[in-house]
Amino acid sequence: MIEFQATYFDGKTSRSQPVTISFDGLSLKIRGEAWSTPRDVPLRNCTIDPPLGKGPRAIKLPDGALCETGDLSAVEELERRQRGHGGMHFVHLLESRWKSAVACLLLLLLSVVAFIFYGVPFLAARAADSVPQDLMEKITRQTLGVLDKQFLEPSELSQTRMSEIDTLLKEIAVEVDPKTRYQLGFRKGGTLGSNAFALPSGLILVTDELVALSRSDRELAGLLVHEITHVKRRHALRHILQSTGVFVLIATLAGDIASITSLAASLPAVLIESGYSRKFEAEADREAGLYLIEKGWGTKPYRNLLKRLAESHPEHPGLSVFSTHPRTAERIEKLRDLEIHPDPRSSGGR
Known part of the structure; x- marks a missing residue:
């Protein structure tokens, strides 16, 4: 039997009186000096307030009366018998054991950080893979329209040179990513100068200035593999989806076309202003380097092109093939190391 002392409030006045409460397994028997007979209240009809630290506990009776006690262990036993307040009991444990509370808080923070750094990129990759080809072509058309209207001009390259580079792209694409149909587009860079852009459907734009800057098809081969990797x-x-938030990611995974097409508006800004992440640029560089190594050309042609690109855009924040995120010197050094210690696993199954 459970028995403990408490203070009784009738719920109608502010007066209180000491009582003794005992529990027989079904009901609370409340005895007070002013009562001739004890009150008998079924425990199932009572409400036990959740704990707050180590403060007194309150038991509310069906008629509005209340019993307050400092015997916390007795009330916890009543809670177990009543089979209630499981969640609040856990909260009470945390409040009474601050070390556990701090540990839970740290665990929560670590979970959030882990989700941001690993969960979001994973979801973004899954969401990007779920976008159908016809929708990527629509996004490409919209992006190309913005680039042509605001930044690029018609190409002045000869048809012969265009055909030569187009043939080079087709030869490379068959080896690197035969599942995707790649197309090559030429534009005069204008304010963007020497540059190249990979659009989602497989369209690769190359500026006249970049073609003029290159000194061999091997240099252009490294550039094209770099851009193909961005598409592949x-x-x-993925870059856009990672910055949009969890709800858009889930909507994209669920096939919400409206959410996906709305992303197209931000793609030109990614290509022109912010550029790809360090991780994505490193992946594209590595693919280009491995391709050139497998051909027996080494990474020097691509390294030379990167160096000249950086010199031609000293003021540019960096994007696509001449991104300074990571900085060009760092990228060139990694390509040199890759040539010394090639890692076949880095090619991503190419």
């Missing part, structure tokens, strides 16, 4: 691994879509 859907870097543009």
Whole structure:
């Protein structure tokens, strides 16, 4: 039997009186000096207030009366018998054991950080992979329209040179990513100068200035593999999705077309202003380097092109092939190391 002392309030006045409460397994028997007979109240009809630290506990009776006690262990036993307040009991444990509370808080923070750094990129990759080809072509058309209207001009390259580079792209694409149909577009860079852009559907734009800057087809081969990798691994879509938030990611995974097409408006800004992440640029560089190594050309042609690109855009914040995120010197050094210690696993199954 459970028995403990408490203070009784009738709920109608402010007066209180000491009582003794005992529990027989079904009901609370409340005895007070002013009562001739004890009150008998079924425990199932009572409400036990959740604990607050180590303060007194309150038991509310059906008629509005209340019993307050400092015998916390007795009330906890009543809670167990009543089979209630499981969640609040856990809260009470945390409040009474601050070390556990701090540990839970740290665990929560670590979970949030882990989700941001690992969960969101994972979801973004899954969401990008779920976007159908016809929708990527629509996004490409919208993006190309913005680029042509605001930044690029018609190409002045000769048809012969265009055909030569187009043939080079087709030869490379068959080896690197035969599942995707790649197309090459030429534009005069204008204010963007020497540059190249990989659009989601497989369209690769190359500026006249970049073609003029290159000194061999091997240099252009490294550039084209770099851009093909952005398409192959859907870097543009993943970059946008990672910055949109969890709800858009889930909507994209669920096939919400409206949410996906709304992303197209931000793609030109990614290509022109912010560029790809360090991770995506490193992946594209590595693919380009491995391709050139497998051909027996080494990474020097691509390294030379990167160096000249950086010198031609000293003021540019960096994007696509001449991104300074990571800085060009760092990228060139990694390509040199890759040539010394090539890692076949880095090619992503190419």
